[in-house]
Amino acid sequence: MLRRARDDKGENNMRILCSNDDGIHARGLESLIKIAHELSDDVWVVAPQEEQSGAARALTLAHPIRIRKYEERRFSVTGTPSDAVMLGVTKILTDKVPDLILSGVNNGQNIAEDVTVSGTIAAAFLGMSMGIPSIALSLARFSREHVRWEAAEAHGADIVRRLLEEGWPKDVVMNVNFPDLDPAEITEVEITRQGHRDTHQLYAEERKDLRGGKYYWYGFTGDLSDPPEGTDIHAIYAGRISITPLHLALTHDDSHRSLSDAFKVRRWKS
Secondary structure (H helix, E strand, O other), rough: OOOOEEOOOOOEEEEEEEEOOOOOOHHHHHHHHHHHOOOEEEEEEEEEEOOOOOOOOOOOOOOOOOEEEEEEEEEOOOOHHHHHHHHHHHOOOOOOOOEEEEEEEOOOOOOOHHHHHHHHHHHHHHHHOOOOOOOEEEEEEOOOOOOHHHHHHHHHHHHHHHHHOOOOOOOOEEEEEEEOHHHHOOOOOOOOEEOOOOOOOOEEEEEOOOOOEEEEEEEEEEOOOOOOEEEEHHHHHHOOEEEEEOOOOOOOOOHHHHHHHHHHOOOOOO
């Protein structure tokens, strides 16, 4: 199990690497840095140069990647969230591997099916695959009018601290979603499982450019689903902070068992 790093005096000496998928200039990244500084003074930032929402676990394999330095501990890369973590660990923080990777705070929820396309969660998975404890944090917004980043800022450090104290397996990342509420309204935390929406929200809107050519822009309907209790969606709807342990073992066990039985009954012929 993973534990928080401490020095001989009992003071926190973690090295924290912050990343995201919304880009180096994203407002949510500033919230993440604030959370990280409540936990440690050794905080570094390596994030995509441009927004990479929906990039999932993509790596930039066919193009060169460049690193840009903004400040002593703040960098961007011309690539994906996974690129940012990979280069942050192997090319920037070469003197000491991070003790913890925090990804976010994402501008929007990463729950249910979102976890398979989220660059925020992908950055955490890349960190996990490199043997570094990793946590993804997102603000579950359902309105574009007012973003309450203070919800994550008020509760984020305590959530991360408690997770580190409890520990979790090395092949797991923690997926934390904050409800879009005033901090005082958030009074409960729920350990959840990944849910599944009963509505299809993604759509492609057709538009025309100034020369009459067609182009398409993805959007989401924002329709609410009817999730069962215990899921990340239900917790967010109820105004609770959702914490979901995620891992990359995607094998469907029931199908594996039934197919194994079916393919044993006769000799295979192509």
